[in-house]
Amino acid sequence: MDINILTVFILAIFIGFEVITKVPPTLHTPLMSGSNAISGISIVGAIIASQVSGEIGTWLGLIAVIFATINVVGGFMVTDRMLKMFKRR
Amino acid sequence: MEYANLAYVLAAVLFIVGLKRLSHPKTARNGNLIASVGMLIAIVATLVAYEALDYKLIAIGIIIGSIIGAVFAIKVKMTGMPQMVAIFNGFGGGASALVAAAEFYANAAPKVAGGEQETFLLSTIALSVLVGTLTFTGSFIAFCKLQGLISGRPIVFPGHKLLNAVIAILLIGFAVGMVVVPVNMMWYFIGIAVFSALLGITIVIPIGGADMPVVISLLNSYSGVAAAATGFVLLNNGLIISGALVGASGLILTNIMCKGMNRSLANVIFGAVGLEQQGATGAQKQMNIKSYSTEEAAMIFDAAEKIIIVPGYGLAVAQAQHAVRELADYLEGKGKKVLYAIHPVAGRMPGHMNVLLAEANVPYEQLKDLDEINPEFEDCDIALILGANDVVNPAARHDKSSPIYGMPILDVDKARTVIINKRTMNPGFAGIPNELFGYDNAIMVFGDAKQMLSDLLKDLKEL
The missing domain is CATH 3.40.50.1220 (TPP-binding domain)
Structure with missing residues (x-):
């Protein structure tokens, strides 16, 4: 197993903790929907999966692309819609 | 390929900057935009860098997904936001599981059949399918509860905890079996998919509406873990970093929610607070209530x-x-x-x-x-x-x-x-x-x- 990817994973967790601890409670819902959109990064994996030949793999890839796109497009759009509403006095 | 990896690093940086800007309402909207640009870069780079992609299929998938996602995002009322976040978590987890499954059918199974040792690949596939599927079905149940499609009260039956434990043990068994005994690998794989789907349901169904903030945060975290696990399957840094960020974010929120209720995560998951028996604590004192117009x-x-x-x-x-x-x-x-x-x-x-x-x-x-x-x-x-x-x-x-x-x-x-x-x-x-x-x-x-x-x-x- 490649030790580099494990290093990347662990360092990313630490960055995540550092960055997200600073998000105030007011923005916790947009944080959830925004970070959820980021987890739609599996769209990259879904696109790569469509490369694989074979009936089953292709169909799984297509559904994965649909799911991940819903996640990405819906997630970023709804987060923007929410954040637009946060106004000062 | 090298360019794609560079693009993933750039995307990860933009995700982190975007999340950082979420720390203030003034900069948050801009942060969300930055993160979405990062996502666009990652997607375009993948489309350009990988050869022999089925562009027609991808286009169809992206168009369908975009329409569904956009309609959801525009139509949802602010009061319906919890179920919306829940169902999106589910789609994220589901996508990760499907990618791992596609990788299993296309690469892992043939390689093992050809006599190669694929311990790392198979373990990560097992993990990704398990967490992703569990997130998918669990989020779906959370969605149904929040939407009022099923009762928001805890639904518990005798032997519930025992059943959860049995399913968990079976899942570990299947995962070990898939990695160690390559003969019946396909059956073990199907077993993981089916029983993790079941576990997602049996874990979320006994949780009452008041505990939903914890569950949604936890599922949010799982959707990140699933993405990271899929990153390990594909050895893709973009997925690993993004998944880790989301996993950490969900975990922090879960922790804040648990503290807000002074309860442990285990107590929320297994406690089923909100059952009738809880209401019977002590003899109810007669209260003098003043009702005003x-x-x-x-x-x-x-x-x-x-x-x-x-x-x-x-x-x-x-x-x-x-x-x-x-x-x-x-x-x-x-x-x-x-x-x-x-x-x-x-x-x-x-x-x-x-x-x-x-x-x-x-x-x-x-x-x-x-x-x-x-x-x-x-x-x-x-x-x-x-x-x-x-x-x-x-x-x-x-x-x-x-x-x-x-x-x-x-x-x-x-x-x-x-x-x-x-x-x-x-x-x-x-x-x-x-x-x-x-x-x-x-x-x-x-x-x-x-x-x-x-x-x-x-x-x-x-x-």
Whole structure:
């Protein structure tokens, strides 16, 4: 197993903790929907999966692309819609 | 390929910058935009760098997904945001599981059949399918509960915990089997998919509505873990970093929600708080309840100078966020001070009340957290409680037999007058009687929150 990817994973967790601890409670819902959109990064994996030949793999890839796109497009759009509403006095 | 990897690093940097900018309402919208640009870069780079992609299929998938996602995002009401976040978590987890499954059929299975040792690949596939599928079905159940398609009360049957344990053990068995015994690998794989789907259902179904903020945060975290696991399957840094960020984010929120209820994660998952048996704690004391009309309440408001509004899930159900803002505007116009007290677990997900009130144009500076607002109750004339219950129950401070004992609460009882709006005298979601209603300084105004607020405003104007 490649030790580099494990290093990347662990360092990313630490960055995540550092960055997200600073998000105030007011923005916790947009944080959830925004970070959820980021987890739609599996769209990259879904696109790569469509490369694989074979009936089953292709169909799984297509559904994965649909799911991940819903996640990405819906997630970023709804987060923007929410954040637009946060106004000062 | 090298370019793609560079692009993933850039995307990861943009995700981190975007999340960092979420730490202030002023920069948050821009942060979300930055993160979405990062995503676009990652997608385009993948489309360009990989050869032999089925572009037609990808285009179809992206178009269908974009339409569904956009319609969801535009149509959803702010009160429906918890179920929306829940179902999106599910899609994220589902996508990760499907990618791992595709990789299994296309690469892992043939390689193993060809006699190659693929321990690492198979273990990561097992993990990704397990977490992703569990997130998918669990989120779906959470969605159904929040949408009211199935009862929001805990659904428990005899031997529930035993069943969960058996499924968990089976899953470990299947995963080990798949990695170690390559002969029946396909069956083990199917076993993992089926039983993790089942586990997602049996874990979420006994959890009551009031505990939903914890569950949604946890599923949020899982959707990140699933993406990271898929990153390990594909050896893709973009997925690993993004998944780790989301996993950490969900975990932090889960922790904050658990602290907000003074309960451990295990207690939330396995405790099934909200069952009838919990309601029977001790003999119910007879309470003297004062019920006022809105005219009578209006007179108290007229004399008050400082008012703290405490919103809860009932406010969301009644869609009363605009009505409350109108009342607050009127009171402020009369020179009174109005603040909002937001408990961490008010509503059905982290930050639920903040989003609702933001929709009604309540400035975010007026919304105060638990620690910030609690000292303010002592010199406050009215604490107006709208559809909140357990988060203002003083039993949490002193009644050791109460299921919510030790939970940090809003000290509304210290206000000169506590005005509580509820539809009926039914106890809150956790089924715990609230002694606050019988306090000397407490006044009940029954009715739907939206109706009550507009009546109150009308009576205030007529004074």
